[in-house]
Amino acid sequence: MNPFAAIGRAVLSLLAEIGRLALFTGRSLKALASPPFYLRLTLQQFVRIGYLSVPVVGLTALSTGAVLALQIYLGGNRYGAEAIVPQIVVLGITRELGPVIAGLMVAGRVAAAIAAEIGTMRVTEQIDALTTLSTNPVKYLVVPRLVAAVISMPILTAAGDSIGVFGGYLVATQNLGFTGSVYLKNTVDFATSADINSGLIKAAVFGFIVALMGCYNGFNSRGGAQGVGAATTNAVVSSCILILATDFVLTALLFHTA
Amino acid sequence: MTAKIKLIGVKKRFGSKVVLDGVDLAIEPHTSLVIIGGSGTGKSVTIKSILGIITPDEGQVLIDGEDVTHLKGADRDPLMKKFGMLFQGGALFDSLPVWENVAFGLIQGRGMARGRARDIAIAKLAKVGLGEDVAFLSPSELSGGMQKRVGLARAIAADPEIIFFDEPTTGLDPIMADVINNLIASTVKDVGATALSITHDMASARKISDHIAMLYGGKIIWQGPTDQIDNSGNEFVDQFIHGRAEGPIKMAVKA
Ligand SMILES: Nc1ncnc2c1ncn2[C@@H]1O[C@H](COP(=O)(O)OP(=O)(O)OP(=O)(O)O)[C@@H](O)[C@H]1O
Ligand SMILES: [Mg+2]
Numbered sequence: 001m002n003p004f005a006a007i008g009r010a011v012l013s014l015l016a017e018i019g020r021l022a023l024f025t026g027r028s029l030k031a032l033a034s035p036p037f038y039l040r041l042t043l044q045q046f047v048r049i050g051y052l053s054v055p056v057v058g059l060t061a062l063s064t065g066a067v068l069a070l071q072i073y074l075g076g077n078r079y080g081a082e083a084i085v086p087q088i089v090v091l092g093i094t095r096e097l098g099p100v101i102a103g104l105m106v107a108g109r110v111a112a113a114i115a116a117e118i119g120t121m122r123v124t125e126q127i128d129a130l131t132t133l134s135t136n137p138v139k140y141l142v143v144p145r146l147v148a149a150v151i152s153m154p155i156l157t158a159a160g161d162s163i164g165v166f167g168g169y170l171v172a173t174q175n176l177g178f179t180g181s182v183y184l185k186n187t188v189d190f191a192t193s194a195d196i197n198s199g200l201i202k203a204a205v206f207g208f209i210v211a212l213m214g215c216y217n218g219f220n221s222r223g224g225a226q227g228v229g230a231a232t233t234n235a236v237v238s239s240c241i242l243i244l245a246t247d248f249v250l251t252a253l254l255f256h257t258a
Numbered sequence: 259m260t261a262k263i264k265l266i267g268v269k270k271r272f273g274s275k276v277v278l279d280g281v282d283l284a285i286e287p288h289t290s291l292v293i294i295g296g297s298g299t300g301k302s303v304t305i306k307s308i309l310g311i312i313t314p315d316e317g318q319v320l321i322d323g324e325d326v327t328h329l330k331g332a333d334r335d336p337l338m339k340k341f342g343m344l345f346q347g348g349a350l351f352d353s354l355p356v357w358e359n360v361a362f363g364l365i366q367g368r369g370m371a372r373g374r375a376r377d378i379a380i381a382k383l384a385k386v387g388l389g390e391d392v393a394f395l396s397p398s399e400l401s402g403g404m405q406k407r408v409g410l411a412r413a414i415a416a417d418p419e420i421i422f423f424d425e426p427t428t429g430l431d432p433i434m435a436d437v438i439n440n441l442i443a444s445t446v447k448d449v450g451a452t453a454l455s456i457t458h459d460m461a462s463a464r465k466i467s468d469h470i471a472m473l474y475g476g477k478i479i480w481q482g483p484t485d486q487i488d489n490s491g492n493e494f495v496d497q498f499i500h501g502r503a504e505g506p507i508k509m510a511v512k513a
Contacts, residue, residue, distance in 0.1 A: 036366075117353075125349035128311045132343040133412075134335060134367030 024216050028146060031138040042144040049110050049145065049211070050152025054159065056109060057102045061160035064097050065089060065167025073176050085178065086186040089168035091195060098161040099153075099199045100247055103206030106153065107239040111214040114145055115235035118218025119228035127219070142219075145211040153207030154200040161199065198254045205250060206243050213239040260323040262287040262420060262452040268307055268317035269476075270300070277303050279476025280317065285469075290446045290453040292463040292484075294498060295473035296507065301456045302346055304473065305422045308454070309341060310334060321420070339367065342418035346425050346456075348405040350397035356383070356408050357393035363416040382411040387437055403430045410438065414445055421445065423455040427462045439465040460499050472498065474507065 069089050076082040118141055121127050130137045165187060172178035214235045221231035261284040270278040277300040285291045293301050306312040308319050310329065319327045326337055342363075350359050360379035364370040370378075380393050386407040397405055406429055413421055426442060427435040443466050445451050457463050463470060464484055471481040472495050480492045487499060497505030 121351075124352075125345050125347055126351055128306070128309075129343070129345060129349040129351070131311060132309055132338065132341055133363040134338045135362070136331075140366070 028142045032143050045144045045148035049148045056105045057156050057160045058163050060101050061164040062167040065164035066171045069168035069171040086183045087190040090187045090191045093164040094161050094195045094199045099157045099202040102157045102160045103243045107210045111210045111235040111239045112232050114214025115218040115232045119221035119231040122221050142215045149207035149211035150204050153203040157203035202250050209242045210239045264320040266318045268314045270314050288450050289468045291469045292455045292467035293471050299473050340419040342413040342421040344409045344413040344423045348409045352397050360411045360415050382415050386411045420452045442466045
């Protein structure tokens with residue numbers, strides 16, 4: 001076994017995969033720009049992707065905000081800086097943790113569901129059947145999911161941000177001896193719209209990633225149940241990795257620090 | 259007269275496995291051709307190559323004399339409207355009720371109003387022996403034979419010019435199989451469609467076809483009028499239509 005050949009093969013197959021993903025993205029964006037538009041399907045996807053994700057995103061945001069307040073308090077305590085809890089909580093949640101945690105949760109819920117559904121349609125020839133019925137499968141299946149995810153994610157994140165800040169507020173006022181009105185005033189005075197907007201922009205990008213990876217892996221699934229299972233796993237893993245990677249890039253771009 | 263469907267030297271391989279090795283076939287308008295051949299010889303692949311679901315590696319597919327082998331995307335839309343297809347596995351949309359499956363091409367492909375499309379769907383379901391009660395069930399609630407018939411109703415719903423039936427009678431009881439045979443024969447005779455079917459059921463093949471072609475080793479090894487099938491003079495064809503284990507066609511099984 002020649003190690004150079006093995007490395008070469010791995011690199012080539014990775015490049016081929018990136019190429020295929022780029023082509024798929026291009027096809028999806030092209031389909032997005034031209035009719036027909038499937039309004040009914042898009043609304044259905046709003047419910048599945050957005051509305052039904054509210055409980056998980058809300059719960060994880062609540063606990064993240066709470067634990068963040070506790071940790072900052074304990075850490076800040078070492079320098080006598082524990083009063084900074086509300087400012088750091090709102091900054092951390094809106095800029096970073098709100099969108100990332102919502103993105104990862106939605107990746108687990110939605111990318112998996114999309115990949116499993118479209119993957120099953122692929123292996124049972126339902127996608128081929130769509131083309132024989134004069135329907136473009138990318139327009140019919142991918143575009144509604146992309147649109148719904150890109151619009152839902154910022155809304156979910158905005159809700160998650162508020163719930164996260166509320167989680168911090170609960171812990172701070174109940175356990176750490178903060179006064180409620182002071183905590184809220186510090187929060188509101190400190191947070192800028194740039195903090196919040198940067199998080200919402202990230203959320204929209206993460207929504208795009210989740211829907212795209214779900215659709216891409218579903219479309220390319222092969223074989224039977226096993227192939228669909230592999231597609232589902234790949235969809236979740238790849239969207240999580242891409243979310244974390246683009247998060248860094250977006251942070252650098254949005255705050256011009258890199 | 260130009261052939262409705264014409265295949266010239268169509269080749270397709272998957273990896274190192276050659277499935278189609280130069281298929282030549284012509285189907286005249288308003289006629290019905292049946293492809294016979296052993297399991298795994300590439301009958302379904304042949305139909306999918308005509309539909310453009312699979313792109314041949316070599317050769318040409320002509321529809322109404324026009325080369326459509328590499329037609330893609332929006333350029334293909336007008337062509338797809340000519341086709342109706344019954345998939346071997348049904349390929350019903352499990353997220354939609356039965357009637358919407360049947361009406362799908364009318365609603366999405368042709369922009370027909372849902373109410374009107376539903377009436378047509380119910381009428382087409384009646385033609386394949388399914389009542390209105392079935393129309394509102396989900397495909398997963400149907401038996402295999404019922405799913406096949408829904409697939410058939412979906413294939414003919416938009417009155418296509420060219421219809422492909424991949425094993426239309428497999429999984430049906432003998433009486434229902436005959437009903438479906440009559441339906442296929444009448445869509446060709448009365449509606450004037452051109453049909454290309456695949457079947458293993460020789461009784462059905464004789465009933466629904468004007469011509470029969472046999473696929474073997476990636477090529478069409480015999481083609482002729484249906485009434486000539488018993489005098490084909492081809493030992494492969496003879497072995498196949500009489501279902502004999504002994505003959506020139508060797509099945510890859512270990513004793
Ligand atoms: N998408 C595909 N990828 C890889 N191989 C394929 C694909 N589709 C078909 N094949 C292979 O091509 C060969 C022919 O398949 P095809 O489905 O056309 O057979 P068939 O003649 O319709 O058989 P049957 O009568 O059993 O339906 C098979 O060996 C199959 O494994
Ligand atoms: Mg087949």
